[in-house]
Amino acid sequence: MPRTLYDKIWDEHVVHTEEDGTSVLYIDRHLVHEVTSPQAFEGLRQTGRKMWRVSSVVATADHNTPTTGWELGYDGITDPISKEQITTLDSNIAEYGAAAFFPFMSKRQGIVHVIGPENGATLPGMTVVCGDSHTSTHGAFGALAHGIGTSEVEHVMATQTLLAKKAKNMLVKVEGQLAKGVTAKDIVLAIIGKIGTAGGTGYTIEFGGSAIRSLSMEGRMTVCNMAIEGGARAGLVAVDEKTIEYVRGRPLAPTGVEWDQAVAYWKTLFSDPDAKFDAVVELDASRIVPQITWGTSPEMVLGVDGRVPDPDKEKDPSKRGAIERALSYMALEPGKPLADIFVDKVFIGSCTNSRIEDMREAAAVVKKLGQKVAKNIKLAMVVPGSGLVKEQAEREGLHEIFKAAGFEWREPGCSMCLAMNADRLEPGERCASTSNRNFEGRQGAGGRTHLVSPAMAAAAAINGHFIDIRTIA
Ligand SMILES: CC(C)[C@H](C(=O)O)[C@@H](O)C(=O)O
Ligand code: SF4
Secondary structure (H helix, E strand, O other): OOOOHHHHHHHHHEEEEOOOOEEEEEOOEEEEOOOOOHHHHHHHHHHOOOOOOHHHEEEEOOOOOOOOOHHHHHHHOOOHHHHHHHHHHHHHHHHHOOOEEEOOOOOOOEOHHHHHHHOOOOOOOOEEEEOOHHHHHHHHHOOEEEEOOHHHHHHHHHHOEEEEEOOEEEEEEEEOOOOOOOOHHHHHHHHHHHHOOOOOOOEEEEEEOHHHHOOOHHHHHHHHHHHHHHOOOEEEOOOOHHHHHHHOOOOOOOOHHHHHHHHHHHOOOOOOOOOOOOEEEEEEHHHOOOEEEOOOOOOOEEEOOOEOOOHHHOOOHHHHHHHHHHHHHHOOOOOOEHHHOEOOEEEEOOOOOOOHHHHHHHHHHHHHHOOOOOOOOOEEEEOOOEHHHHHHHHHOOHHHHHHHHOOEEOOOOOHHHOOOOOOOOOOOOEEEEOOOOOOOOOOOOOOEEEEOOHHHHHHHHHHOEOOOHHHOO
């Protein structure tokens, strides 16, 4: 029987299935960060259990790490809770072990969803888990990657398995060619705009079609990263030559005969031509306009040529109420052209858009516009996703372009994506952000977030307000 990519990886990892469909799934890779692991380690400790397979664990500190003041070392972490989470991870890994650990300030430290692929910890065909919802990112490699909760983190540590029910199969097919300046971020925002934040609930989404195939691995990661914002716990892209080339030579990737065997298997990781999907959604890539969210949920999104929606035009009372609430929080008037929205801060970073390609896209816009950050911008910051991204960007001189224009060039971490460290919006501040969530208070209490691509964020920093990036691409 023809199978989808999801079916194939699932079948390969199921240990046991109960009558009600609850399955025990073997987990190949466990990514760990400082926020969702402390109670899990504590649970192991209290029950006297060991880690089932230490070699499956790859850990880093990312959410709480500061993006400035590294010369002060751990003393630079001003918030006591942040500091405790980071040092607790250090001591837990020292006690329980890991295949690789990239602690605070080490060269390979970074956002867990950036460092996993970067180090070859994420490989095609694997089951990957992490106590973090954006684990869906790793699906870009044809890996089945689930975000899990803290109690599940402990369960995986103790048993190397996860209890899960199989989801349904959805194919999101994006065919055609993107306009210049339109990126992977715009694709995924357009998808969420179409299916809604609950559209993928109960499904694993496979992203396919010529527009997805033509994306780089970085772009595919951006798309899969936001599968969770479309309601799906996991997103997937089939393996192709780009996947294999990206993985080749990474520190944790197989070598020699094992590499050849792995590649032969990885080449089978695609949906069979006649495989059945429970739902299919199609988008025409050539019609995707650079996207901006105007509200407080990623589905509240429109093209940059659009206007802030008018709640009075919405017939459904609950949707009307949601629009009204969002506009009041965002302090936006119905009918205002999205391109006329001025911002106070610009954040280029997060596990959605902090990889080298994102840095390059943003720097290219800054270089092309050839001007400084606009006067109304209080802070424009670029936060690379990892130490390696930072190093590569600096090798290419991208940091000089940013700094010369007045951007701050920071140390890697989650940063203002969720404001667990010192980087945040003040109440009422408006931000062009390349992250993935625009919830109320996400970037700081009372802060207002507009999700955009790196190119759009960079252009907003220079212009002070949004512009249609296609006009300069
Ligand atoms: C802190 C962590 C548990 C959380 C998540 O699960 O996604 C964070 O990464 C986020 O993006 O909100
Ligand atoms: S960058 Fe943002 S979305 Fe990604 S893991 Fe960190 S906090 Fe979560």
